[in-house]
Amino acid sequence: xxxxxxxxxxxxxxxxxxYRHGDAHLWVRRPGPHRGRPFHHMSLRAGTAIAAVPTGPxxxxxxxxxxxxxxxxxxPGETSAANLAIGSxxxxxxxxxxxxxxxxxxxxxxVHIGVSGELAAEPxxxxxxxxxxxxxGRGPGGAVRFHETARRRLGSRRWExxxxxCEPHPGATRFLHGAPSLGCLVLxxxxxxxxxxxxxxxxxxxxxxxxxWLLGELVELRLIGETVPALRRLSEQxxxxxxxxxxxxxxxxxxxxxxRVATTRVFTHAHDFAAYVGWADELTNYADYLxxxxxxxxGPAVPAGDRQLLKxxxxxx
Numbered sequence: 001x002x003x004x005x006x007x008x009x010x011x012x013x014x015x016x017x018x019y020r021h022g023d024a025h026l027w028v029r030r031p032g033p034h035r036g037r038p039f040h041h042m043s044l045r046a047g048t049a050i051a052a053v054p055t056g057p058x059x060x061x062x063x064x065x066x067x068x069x070x071x072x073x074x075x076p077g078e079t080s081a082a083n084l085a086i087g088s089x090x091x092x093x094x095x096x097x098x099x100x101x102x103x104x105x106x107x108x109x110x111v112h113i114g115v116s117g118e119l120a121a122e123p124x125x126x127x128x129x130x131x132x133x134x135x136x137g138r139g140p141g142g143a144v145r146f147h148e149t150a151r152r153r154l155g156s157r158r159w160e161x162x163x164x165x166c167e168p169h170p171g172a173t174r175f176l177h178g179a180p181s182l183g184c185l186v187l188x189x190x191x192x193x194x195x196x197x198x199x200x201x202x203x204x205x206x207x208x209x210x211x212x213w214l215l216g217e218l219v220e221l222r223l224i225g226e227t228v229p230a231l232r233r234l235s236e237q238x239x240x241x242x243x244x245x246x247x248x249x250x251x252x253x254x255x256x257x258x259x260r261v262a263t264t265r266v267f268t269h270a271h272d273f274a275a276y277v278g279w280a281d282e283l284t285n286y287a288d289y290l291x292x293x294x295x296x297x298x299g300p301a302v303p304a305g306d307r308q309l310l311k312x313x314x315x316x317x
Contacts, residue, residue: 003020005018011032013032027197034141049175058106076189081183082185094240111177112176116175120175120202124201127167128166133271143275162294169209175204211246211249216261216301219262219266220269240303266293
């Protein structure tokens with residue numbers, strides 16, 4: 001049986017290759033040269049516990065190989081949810097994405113409830129990576145330039161607030177994916193089905209860390225749509241997708257914490273692009289997005305129509 005390379009892409013943080021192997025697709029992921037830390041080492045106990053949880057149409061797909069720096073996943077296709085979200089503004093594609101995100105919410109909640117937080121020791125790594133850069137201003141690529149730009153536009157008060165939102169939550173005990181994203185959500189041939197590539201950044205913390213991380217990607221698309229007239233429809237579609245994710249999770253969540261995590265995700269993505277891809281003038285727009293998100297406590301990340309389904313207090317869910 002032959003193996004055919006379909007796609008190869010990556011940044012200084014993560015490299016990905018996608019192969020077709022018979023009727024299957026293989027996703028091979030490895031750290032980029034500037035990542036700074038290896039993938040999380042997933043214990044056999046954690047892998048067994050995750051695999052035992054029924055998650056529905058979206059499965060937590062664990063690597064078949066995890067030796068050294070390589071993670072190999074058997075996936076249901078070659079297209080990620082990120083490809084779908086960025087590459088199309090059509091209603092049918094976004095309807096597909098909404099179904100997938102609704103099922104992703106269910107899958108996240110199933111593992112949050114079904115796997116003991118004791119099987120993960122560290123908080124999610126993304127906020128820690130952002131905090132180190134906020135303090136130091138150093139990094140590869142355009143990291144230094146973006147630090148200067150963002151610091152100037154945000155000012156000291158917002159900067160310190162963003163830094164405080166990176167702090168871990170020591171009392172939170174949920175088992176977490178650690179960095180769920182549209183890019184690691186691989187779509188299957190059946191509408192609503194997907195595989196969430198998992199195991200590289202497993203963590204422990206509040207449920208809002210996983211849900212808010214995905215909301216951050218969606219509010220980013222929403223803000224782009226609000227500021228670019230030709231992409232106005234994108235803003236509406238992204239908000240509807242965020243609502244679908246929350247409906248799928250279907251459990252009380254702290255709206256304030258969701259907004260703060262989502263804001264941290266937007267800031268982390270902007271940093272990662274600057275550092276691991278390079279400077280782009282659009283990053284100045286991201287600094288402006290962050291001003292709004294920080295001033296509004298991340299409120300734009302939580303769809304207004306779904307706030308009554310959530311809760312405003314803090315908690316570990």
